[in-house]
Amino acid sequence: MSTTPQPVPPAPAPGTGPSWTERYAAAVMNTFGTPQRVLVRGRGAHVWDAEGRQYTDLLAGIAVNCLGHAHPAVVSAVTQQLSTLGHVSNFFTTTAQVELAEALIRLVHPGLDASDSRVFLASSGAEANEAALKIARRHGGGARPRVLALENAFHGRTMGALALTHKAAYREPFEPLPGGVEFVPADLGALQAAMGEDVCALIVEPIQGEAGVRPLPEGLLTAARRLTREAGALLIVDEVQTGMGRCGTWMAHHLLAPGTTPDVVTLAKGLGGGLPIGAVVATGPAAQLLGPGQHGTTFGGNPVCAAAALAVIRTLRDEHLPERAAALGRRWSGQIAALPGVRGVRGAGLLLGVVLEEGAGPAAEVQAELMDRGFIVNAPCPDTLRLAPPLVLSDADADSFTRVLGEVLASRASRQEQA
Numbered sequence: 523m524s525t526t527p528q529p530v531p532p533a534p535a536p537g538t539g540p541s542w543t544e545r546y547a548a549a550v551m552n553t554f555g556t557p558q559r560v561l562v563r564g565r566g567a568h569v570w571d572a573e574g575r576q577y578t579d580l581l582a583g584i585a586v587n588c589l590g591h592a593h594p595a596v597v598s599a600v601t602q603q604l605s606t607l608g609h610v611s612n613f614f615t616t617t618a619q620v621e622l623a624e625a626l627i628r629l630v631h632p633g634l635d636a637s638d639s640r641v642f643l644a645s646s647g648a649e650a651n652e653a654a655l656k657i658a659r660r661h662g663g664g665a666r667p668r669v670l671a672l673e674n675a676f677h678g679r680t681m682g683a684l685a686l687t688h689k690a691a692y693r694e695p696f697e698p699l700p701g702g703v704e705f706v707p708a709d710l711g712a713l714q715a716a717m718g719e720d721v722c723a724l725i726v727e728p729i730q731g732e733a734g735v736r737p738l739p740e741g742l743l744t745a746a747r748r749l750t751r752e753a754g755a756l757l758i759v760d761e762v763q764t765g766m767g768r769c770g771t772w773m774a775h776h777l778l779a780p781g782t783t784p785d786v787v788t789l790a791k792g793l794g795g796g797l798p799i800g801a802v803v804a805t806g807p808a809a810q811l812l813g814p815g816q817h818g819t820t821f822g823g824n825p826v827c828a829a830a831a832l833a834v835i836r837t838l839r840d841e842h843l844p845e846r847a848a849a850l851g852r853r854w855s856g857q858i859a860a861l862p863g864v865r866g867v868r869g870a871g872l873l874l875g876v877v878l879e880e881g882a883g884p885a886a887e888v889q890a891e892l893m894d895r896g897f898i899v900n901a902p903c904p905d906t907l908r909l910a911p912p913l914v915l916s917d918a919d920a921d922s923f924t925r926v927l928g929e930v931l932a933s934r935a936s937r938q939e940q941a
């Protein structure tokens with residue numbers, strides 16, 4: 523047996539050999555389909571592909587890059603932290619981790635006594651929801667085996683988070699999943715009927731992002747708080763996509779249900795501005811349910827990610843970006859909703875679902891045409907485009923998208939007339 527390491531094959535010279543997409547297909551597991559472009563660089567709300575073409579990024583890594591690409595505050599925080607202390611185990615703590623936990627408690631529950639809340643730091647949204655589910659189970663003991671989630675919910679792809687995710691195509695190939703989860707329509711009567719003293723928790727997204735940017739019906743979140751409190755169940759609010767200022771307030775539940783205090787709030791996506799980090803903010807008795815040895819993760823609270831999140835929070839606050847998201851979102855969604863071919867715009871702030879008229883054809887085709895015209899969006903469902911741009915998007919970039927979307931929809935309509 524040879525102990526000599528195998529040499530790594532050299533990359534082909536530029537312009538020869540297989541393309542990046544071919545090499546991707548030969549080396550990367552096929553979980554995401556064929557990548558649309560090979561991206562090499564980003565700055566603010568713009569990215570560039572390997573062929574030098576520029577795009578306006580209206581998806582921001584799916585609601586992640588809230589400060590855009592290569593924001594100097596994040597670059598400097600990460601660089602400084604990494605060159606000082608890049609990682610420690612959770613046998614230790616770091617100043618960045620403690621400062622972040624304190625900041626998150628104040629952000630999520632601005633009016634509340636901070637001493638009532640505790641934070642668990644993770645590395646993704648799914649992991650934050652896994653921890654929330656473990657908190658729910660601890661609350662349930664044997665007497666409360668049921669967990670309620672909403673129809674069309676998306677809470678992530680790990681086994682626990684997947685059990686809370688409604689789409690059968692995501693769930694069924696991986697059954698059996700953790701049991702006890704029931705899906706309830708986002709409707710007061712249905713929630714009322716399902717709630718009971720054998721329920722340990724209800725988990726909701728204030729605006730269902732992956733389902734096509736669908737806000738909960740008005741008043742439902744407030745009612746969910748009342749119903750869970752009466753039944754003694756926990757209310758878990760998944761703000762992974764909607765939090766961190768994206769919907770025009772720090773948390774979307776601040777907008778949809780002012781004054782409501784969930785027992786557990788989960789965060790990720792925008793929190794790290796591009797660095798992988800998730801968080802669970804638990805309040806009241808729920809904050810005490812996970813004890814020593816009951817949960818853990820090696821990377822959770824990593825100081826580099828925590829420093830990035832602190833820089834994100836500071837910049838969002840100093841540059842009033844939640845307010846900017848609210849104002850730009852209001853104006854932009856009004857203008858987009860007025861375009862021929864657009865049936866309406868759902869969502870809040872800079873998390874918007876543009877619902878197309880049937881005549882516009884599949885949203886995935888419109889998305890591809892927009893990409894060819896230099897705009898990155900996505901199509902979470904067959905009739906809807908999702909916009910989740912950096913909160914630093916300029917008025918000019920927003921306006922040029924509105925113009926180009928209008929042109930794309932008009933040309934599709936006239937092509938259809940000729941056909």
Ligand SMILES: *Cc1c(COP(=O)(O)O)cnc(C)c1O
Pocket residue numbers: 646647648649651676677678679727731732760761762763790791
């Ligand atoms: C994206 C998302 C998740 C999963 O987060 P990951 O970081 O991809 O694991 C969970 N909940 C919601 C609402 C999301 O949008």
